Amino acid sequence: MQFRSLGKTGAQVSEIGYGAWGIGGEMWQGSEDAQSMIALRRAVELGVNFFDTALAYGNGHSEMLVGKLRRSSVEKIIIATKVPPKNRQWPARAGVPFNETFPRDYIIESTEQSLKNLRVDTIDVQQLHVWSDEWVGADEIWEAVRLLKSQGKIKAFGISINDHAAGSALKAAKTGMVDLFQVIYNIFDQSPEEELFPYCLANNIGIIVRVPLDEGGLTGRIKPETVFPDRDWRNNYFRGDRKQQVYDRVQKLKPLLGAEAKTLPELALRFILSNPAVSTIIPGMRNIANVETNTAVSDGKHLSEKLLKELKKHKWVRNFYGE
Numbered sequence: 001m002q003f004r005s006l007g008k009t010g011a012q013v014s015e016i017g018y019g020a021w022g023i024g025g026e027m028w029q030g031s032e033d034a035q036s037m038i039a040l041r042r043a044v045e046l047g048v049n050f051f052d053t054a055l056a057y058g059n060g061h062s063e064m065l066v067g068k069l070r071r072s073s074v075e076k077i078i079i080a081t082k083v084p085p086k087n088r089q090w091p092a093r094a095g096v097p098f099n100e101t102f103p104r105d106y107i108i109e110s111t112e113q114s115l116k117n118l119r120v121d122t123i124d125v126q127q128l129h130v131w132s133d134e135w136v137g138a139d140e141i142w143e144a145v146r147l148l149k150s151q152g153k154i155k156a157f158g159i160s161i162n163d164h165a166a167g168s169a170l171k172a173a174k175t176g177m178v179d180l181f182q183v184i185y186n187i188f189d190q191s192p193e194e195e196l197f198p199y200c201l202a203n204n205i206g207i208i209v210r211v212p213l214d215e216g217g218l219t220g221r222i223k224p225e226t227v228f229p230d231r232d233w234r235n236n237y238f239r240g241d242r243k244q245q246v247y248d249r250v251q252k253l254k255p256l257l258g259a260e261a262k263t264l265p266e267l268a269l270r271f272i273l274s275n276p277a278v279s280t281i282i283p284g285m286r287n288i289a290n291v292e293t294n295t296a297v298s299d300g301k302h303l304s305e306k307l308l309k310e311l312k313k314h315k316w317v318r319n320f321y322g323e
């Protein structure tokens, strides 16, 4: 496992981190705690030291599992969690005032709840789960961040940027208050390269890459006939002819497999690690097989300029979350 700096936080984080949404259950059907704990522990054995969870994942259930992992690990692990918007609206919508999403006391209460779920005294990374640059002048938000840091309840502060909207937090970046951003960046959505990444590189702001596999689409496992469990949220994400659309796009990537990346998940992760702005990637994982495959990609080898240039042709601008 290779490590990178998480911006100015001073932390060294594993290039492959752990996305812990799925193990919270609820929206992702088919998660079993026993299997999730085995996957989490295997990740630590293989060098993963960065775990991304959220209060909203299974209403604290994912946090409880990650907290349990921390207590049982000899190795030091870094935990990032998130404050859900008070109005429970994902993503943030234009025109909604900050006091409906992140009033000062609510940020503090939510952090206290996460501290309890995780059973820790300090949260390594606290993030806001949605963001709108319309809130950049809301002093209450920054006051809450300063207070939580001064009390030692959080070490670093980040913002999870709205889906496929990499440019929607640039004003926040310029406040100097944000230690790191979490953003969607993958072969289909390469938009963070335009403004966000150059700014963050120049200003030493960490980047956590989420949804590296396009919710499974970029693994090649989503086929037109794929069926998800009844209450799984992916029934909505991949609704209508979307599975076919994803499948068709992915077929076009297959000729690019070879010496540099033998499989689609490997190609997807290597593409992201080839960008120096990235601190860590957090693929969603629920079993040992995926943990082993994904961690193996962190070997210091980056894709060639030639292949990266080819991959630029596979950008796909769309928003399956919001459309």
Ligand SMILES: NC(=O)c1ccc[n+]([C@@H]2O[C@H](COP(=O)([O-])OP(=O)(O)OC[C@H]3O[C@@H](n4cnc5c(N)ncnc54)[C@H](OP(=O)(O)O)[C@@H]3O)[C@@H](O)[C@H]2O)c1
Residues within 6 Å of the ligand: 018, 019, 020, 021, 022, 052, 053, 129, 160, 182, 209, 210, 211, 212, 213, 214, 215, 216, 219, 221, 265, 282, 283, 284, 285, 286, 287, 289, 290, 293, 294
């Ligand atoms: N707004 C936000 O802040 C936000 C939103 C979304 C996600 N996140 C964070 O980002 C993390 C990653 O995003 P995500 O989990 O939604 O999407 P993702 O990482 O793009 O995809 C997860 C899917 O890929 C599958 N997978 C993982 N590794 C694989 C491999 N090697 N081969 C084949 N399939 C593989 C998983 O399989 P299984 O189904 O078998 O587990 C799961 O179905 C989340 O867990 C969460 O921590 C944050």
